[in-house]
Amino acid sequence: GAKSRFVKVGxxxxxxxxxxxxxxxxxxxxxxxxxxxxFLPNIVKIGKTQGAVEDRAKQLFTTALPKEFNIYATLRTxxxxxxxxxxxDYFNAKRISPKREFFEISPAxxxxxxxxxxxxxxxxx
Numbered sequence: 864g865a866k867s868r869f870v871k872v873g874x875x876x877x878x879x880x881x882x883x884x885x886x887x888x889x890x891x892x893x894x895x896x897x898x899x900x901x902f903l904p905n906i907v908k909i910g911k912t913q914g915a916v917e918d919r920a921k922q923l924f925t926t927a928l929p930k931e932f933n934i935y936a937t938l939r940t941x942x943x944x945x946x947x948x949x950x951x952d953y954f955n956a957k958r959i960s961p962k963r964e965f966f967e968i969s970p971a972x973x974x975x976x977x978x979x980x981x982x983x984x985x986x987x988x
Contacts, residue, residue, distance in 0.1 A: 892943035894950065895919065896935040896973045901928065907973050908932065909954070910964045911947040935970040938977050942984055949980050 892913035897920055899906070912919040920932040940946045951964070953976055959965040966973070 889913070890944055891941050892939075894938045894940060894943055894946045894977065896937075896970055896977070897923070897932040898935050898970055899928070899932050900930050903967075905967055905969045906959070906965060907935065907968060907970050908965050909947065909950055909973060911943045913943070936974050936977060938981060940981065940984065946980055946984065949983075950976055953980075 892911055893916050894909070894911050895916045897908040897910070898904075899908075908923075910919070916934055916937045920934055924931045938946065950973075951958070954966045954968055954973070957966045957968050959967055
């Protein structure tokens with residue numbers, strides 16, 4: 864609820880609220896690009912977190928994966944939800960599965976869009 868100490872940061876993922884459940888929810892955080900050594904080179908995961916990206920990458924390392932994710936890039940932003948949503952929308956045609964944050968694009972292509980989105984939000988604050 865509105866007074867919860869936690870905020871939803873992804874499908875089934877929660878983080879401590881910056882406000883501790885008191886007052887307005889913070890929208891500061893990170894949008895990240897992850898690659899995986901077992902995936903094809905043009906498969907990336909684009910997600911968001913309010914915590915450390917390193918911690919998020921470790922959370923994604925499950926028994927279904929033989930190796931951990933690699934952090935390709937992170938973008939700190941005061942509008943992490945909006946930033947992630949805009950990037951996901953931009954690459955929607957290249958999304959591998961409708962309910963997953965994996966895209967068939969190169970990490971460099973994803974990073975170029977990260978910079979465009981950052982400039983957009985920096986321009987229109």
